[in-house]
Amino acid sequence: MSVLAGARSLTAITEWIGDVPAWACRVLGFPTDPLSGTVSVPHPHTLRRLLVQLDGDALDRAIGAFLTARTTPACPGLRAIAVDGKALRGSRTATTPYVTLLAAMDHTGHVLAQRQVADKSNE
Incomplete structure (x- = not known):
């Protein structure tokens, strides 16, 4: 929070x-x-x-489920979804220079799903 x-x-x-x-x-x-x-x-x-x-994917699922349960669709019908990958600043580990996430977001700003991926080169 x-x-x-x-x-x-x-x-x-x-x-x-x-x-x-x-x-x-x-x-x-x-x-x-x-x-x-x-x-x-x-x-x-x-x-x-x-x-x-913490298991980042499990935390993402828990937060996503929490937020999904509290949102209502803006309008019925089709909606646009953007998918993009991001390298997280300050997320260096012993084996990687940064953690990369691939996220799907609708155009109202709600993150629909997010997953850690191995490398930003081919999300």
Whole structure:
């Protein structure tokens, strides 16, 4: 959710979590201090370790299913869909210089599907 709100780094994600109302952090599963009621925000290194362990395709499917369940078609009939690949900045791994995603999006801005591909050269 923080990335959707404009966070571009782990520090920005942590700051976003720190600024979110306590009720939202509780819904997201962050623990609250029983004495003060404040939310314990994870350190950026903790978030990094978590994000590295996530299955990107499974996360995409879960987010896509969540958003699909909450949208209604703009109009019946045909709709235009654009498909494009993007290299993600700052996504270098031990084996690749960047992660490449192939996404399908309609012209209202909804991402219909997204998948990690091996290389941008032949999406």
